[in-house]
Amino acid sequence: MSTEPRINDRIRVPEVRLVGPSGEQVGIVPLAKALELAQEYDLDLVEVAATARPPVCKLMDYGKFKYESAMKAREARKNQAHTVIKEMKLRPKIDPHDYDTKKGHVVRFLKQGDKVKITIMFRGREQSRPELGFRLLQRLADDVQDLGFVESAPKQDGRNMIMVLGPHKKKTEAMAEARAAADARKAERLGRGPAADQADDVDDDADEVVEVEETEAVEEADDAGTAEVEQPAEAAQDA
Numbered sequence: 001m002s003t004e005p006r007i008n009d010r011i012r013v014p015e016v017r018l019v020g021p022s023g024e025q026v027g028i029v030p031l032a033k034a035l036e037l038a039q040e041y042d043l044d045l046v047e048v049a050a051t052a053r054p055p056v057c058k059l060m061d062y063g064k065f066k067y068e069s070a071m072k073a074r075e076a077r078k079n080q081a082h083t084v085i086k087e088m089k090l091r092p093k094i095d096p097h098d099y100d101t102k103k104g105h106v107v108r109f110l111k112q113g114d115k116v117k118i119t120i121m122f123r124g125r126e127q128s129r130p131e132l133g134f135r136l137l138q139r140l141a142d143d144v145q146d147l148g149f150v151e152s153a154p155k156q157d158g159r160n161m162i163m164v165l166g167p168h169k170k171k172t173e174a175m176a177e178a179r180a181a182a183d184a185r186k187a188e189r190l191g192r193g194p195a196a197d198q199a200d201d202v203d204d205d206a207d208e209v210v211e212v213e214e215t216e217a218v219e220e221a222d223d224a225g226t227a228e229v230e231q232p233a234e235a236a237q238d239a
Contacts, residue, residue: 006047007062008035011055019048019058028054084114084171085164092120092132103143110147110167113174120161133161141165 006012011031018026018034021043029037038045038059046065049056086109088102109116118140120133137154144165152164167174 006050007044008038011045011047011057013055015054016045016047016057017052017054019056021059034059085117086114087117087119089119089121090136092122092126092129092136094136103140106140106144106165107147110144110165111169111174112178113167113169113171115151115167116148116165118163118165122159122161127159130156130161137161137163 013031015028015030016034018029018037020026021041026037034045034057041059043059044062045057046060046062047055048058086105088106088109090099090102094102106116106118118137120136122130122133126132134154141148141150141163147169148165148167150163151166152162154161154163
């Protein structure tokens with residue numbers, strides 16, 4: 001069912017309560033008179049309250065009204081912040097290099113204002129040493145305490161141990177900072193040549209913050225702990 005209001009000849013009632021183009025109350029008039037006034041002002045007769053008795057109609061430029069409404073909705077979506085949960089998976093005996101790599105992902109997620117679910121995966125005899133996973137989670141929480149806090153304490157979940165980190169920075173603040181940084185880069189490029197613009201375009205692609213409303217998981221590619229970022233097919237690739 002269409003949510004568009006009825007306009008002009010689509011209005012099918014004998015009389016309407018008419019509101020003028022400046023919001024003034026004209027009163028209850030026959031539909032024919034209202035349509036005549038709309039033509040006189042070169043405006044549209046728009047039904048704004050169909051359930052009223054009689055229906056309330058207003059004289060307006062409907063095309064301009066639709067455009068302004070769409071722009072307001074677009075701006076509202078631009079400033080909307082979605083709660084996103086990223087996931088990072090680690091092994092209890094991860095080597096230092098892989099740990100630093102995965103910690104870097106966690107730092108980036110927290111800077112973007114996203115929550116991070118940390119999963120320690122136990123295999124074989126590792127299941128009898130849950131303290132290894134607990135110590136690793138505590139170490140990670142201490143390493144990123146300037147950016148995030150432990151929202152959900154470590155707990156065992158089958159063969160896995162899970163902890164959730166929450167960001168100190170709100171999502172809206174992170175988005176505003178990202179936009180400000182992008183604007184600063186564009187302003188800086190204005191004073192430089194096309195070659196610099198082309199080089200910065202590559203940097204912009206790498207720095208772009210991608211919004212997703214589903215959980216993004218960083219899976220472990222092999223026992224060495226190589227990180228891969230998996231995203232839903234319809235979501236943009238995280239650069």
